[in-house]
Amino acid sequence: MSGLYLDNAATTPVRREVLEAMSPFLTSAYGNPSSHHTVGEQAAAALDDARRRVARVLGVRPGDIVFTSGGTEANNLAIKGIALAALQNSGARHVITSPIEHESVLASVGYLRRLHGFEVTVLPVDADGVIDPGDVAGAVRPDTAVVSIGLANNEIGTVQDAAALADARGSARLHLDAVQAAGWVRLSGLGADALTLAGHKLGAPKGIGVAMIRGRIPLEPVIHGGGQQRDRRSGTENVAGAVGFAVALELAEAEREEAAARVAAARDAFVARVLREVPSARLTGHPQRRLPGTASFTFAGVSGEAVLLELERRGVISSSGSACSAGSDEASHVLTAIGVEHDLARTAVRFTLPHAWAGSLDAVAVAVAASVAAV
Known part of the structure; x- marks a missing residue:
């Protein structure tokens, strides 16, 4: 990649x-x-x-x-x-x-x-x-x-x-x-x-x-x-x-229904593999009532920013949450509001897919597991 x-x-x-x-x-x-x-x-x-x-x-x-x-x-x-x-x-x-x-x-x-x-x-x-x-x-x-x-x-x-x-x-x-x-x-x-x-x-x-x-x-x-x-x-x-x-x-709007079904299927397979391969991973947000292209995780015991850097070194660009608060040392107000402990909230990594995504995210899941293991 x-x-x-x-x-x-x-x-x-x-x-x-x-x-x-x-x-x-x-x-x-x-x-x-x-x-x-x-x-x-x-x-x-x-x-x-x-x-x-x-x-x-x-x-x-x-x-x-x-x-x-x-x-x-x-x-x-x-x-x-x-x-x-x-x-x-x-x-x-x-x-x-x-x-x-x-x-x-x-x-x-x-x-x-x-x-x-x-x-x-x-x-x-x-x-x-x-x-x-x-x-x-x-x-x-x-x-x-x-x-x-x-x-x-x-x-x-x-x-x-x-x-x-x-x-x-x-x-x-x-x-x-x-x-x-x-x-x-x-x-x-x-x-x-x-x-x-x-x-x-x-x-x-x-x-x-x-x-x-x-x-x-x-x-x-x-x-x-x-x-x-x-x-x-x-x-x-x-x-x-x-x-x-x-x-x-x-x-x-014209592409919405088809894109949502296609992207959600790829996301669900990706989430399942990340949760299977990374024991510390926890999915945040509603497991079903969620945007088709969004998968956000916490990884207990590691730095979310460090995981992001490792992912980018492996060719995957993602984020820790809202771009409007990027660079802040504070834990996400969204995650703490849903009850995620402050230190765990700082391990968050978010993946958001484009409407045009087609195919598997297996290689990304492998990169996530390797990145978490590396930090």
């Missing part, structure tokens, strides 16, 4: 079809979509078309789609925007989330608490990272502005029951962070009021994301300026990025 990249939860390569679709809007059709001339109108038409295509996949109206700079901005807009509007309109000052959310969700909730006096309920999760919808229903109050939950976890791959969460949230707004779920899980008909995505997890470039926020919902913008995108997110739109995002999302 030579340079096998198994860190697709961190980012994915841009697909050829996406590059081809974007190219005209980086070269000849480079207009500002707010300009009222032929070049600008060409860009505006492409932006509108991209918005319609994204909305079609998500099963919403085009006006519900806000293009952002990525998943982090999309999460900030959905959480802060809905909560601050609710505070202004009704005095709502309560938000609900879980301890295993992405840093951008937890930081947005923390901002609301520190600067605006919101009360925060952090729901418990079980040892597999599953949130009990009954706990959501029990936590919702008349002044709950938003419930923010990750549809699929970026570290352990556990997928939540979105329909049950939607039923449990009562009159509160439900935001689903679907950044990791896109391309693996159906995104339409989930019952969410807001849903967030990032292009670079799907084969689109970095720097483009989407916040789906239903148009009837009051929203306080977090970026102010010229009032673009119905005054929900000011700033000149990334037309090429939006076009690329639409193509990537359509392709991922």
Whole structure:
């Protein structure tokens, strides 16, 4: 093996079809979509078309789609925007989330608490990272502005029951962070009021994301300026990025069912072999309700970072968890939240497969066993 990249939860390569679709809007059709001339109108038409295509996949109206700079901005807009509007309109000052959310969700909730006096309920999760919808229903109050939950976890791959969460949230707004779920899980008909995505997890470039926020919902913008995108997110739109995002999302959705079945079969065989060959290995996350391409392990008694270095020396590129906290000496907040002891959490190694994966992962399992033995 030579340079096998198994860190697709961190980012994915841009697909050829996406590059081809974007190219005209980086070269000849480079207009500002707010300009009222032929070049600008060409860009505006492409932006509108991209918005319609994204909305079609998500099963919403085009006006519900806000293009952002990525998943982090999309999460900030959905959480802060809905909560601050609710505070202004009704005095709502309560938000609900879980301890295993992405840093951008937890930081947005923390901002609301520190600067605006919101009360925060952090729901418990079980040892597999599953949130009990009954706990959501029990936590919702008349002044709950938003419930923010990750549809699929970026570290352990556990997928939540979105329909049950939607039923449990009562009159509160439900935001689903679907950044990791896109391309693996159906995104339409989930019952969410807001849903967030990032292009670079799907084969689109970095720097483009989407916040789906239903148009009837009051929203306080977090970026102010010229009032673009119905005054929900000011700033000149990334037309090429939006076009690329639409193509990537359509392709991922068209391939989703076949890719999920194929990749999950390879992952399951890989997990079984790693657990068989490495006595210290423990799979984290739900054993069945997990993203098809995700396998995350702890290896008691060894350094996860050392295992990663050994794996890369053997031609396998993986990670210890979220790329947004890479380089930190702290144990993963996701793993400690599901009850993994601090020192054991620091041994974590995560493998995330691409949609296009086909074939066996036996050679990777052999490399894992050899790497753990070497450290």
